[in-house]
Amino acid sequence: MTRVEPDDLQDPERIYIAGSLPVALRVEEWLTAAGVEYAVQVEPYGRSLLFGSLRMGAAFYVRSGQAAYCREQLTAAGFGGGVVEAQD
Numbered sequence: 001m002t003r004v005e006p007d008d009l010q011d012p013e014r015i016y017i018a019g020s021l022p023v024a025l026r027v028e029e030w031l032t033a034a035g036v037e038y039a040v041q042v043e044p045y046g047r048s049l050l051f052g053s054l055r056m057g058a059a060f061y062v063r064s065g066q067a068a069y070c071r072e073q074l075t076a077a078g079f080g081g082g083v084v085e086a087q088d
Helices: 021-033 064-082
Strands: 012-018 038-047 054-063
Touching: 012 021, 012 038, 012 064, 021 038, 021 054, 021 064, 054 064
Parallel strands: none
Antiparallel strands: 012 054, 038 054
């Protein structure tokens, strides 16, 4: 599978938010190698401490049926800091 447009992903669930381009590229690499269909959108994820401005990151979405697997595997691969927990 591969990256798709956000509107083309059925039943999306956010699993990860990357705060830098190098991390986003590595997460994309992992998802592609794992054969997971995913979408990416730029979204705010916090504020800078110095000026209070919004920080933007790359938010990764997968089908909800693959979300738990992807979170677990991304954490095991060392990407745990950006994993977004499931919303109940």
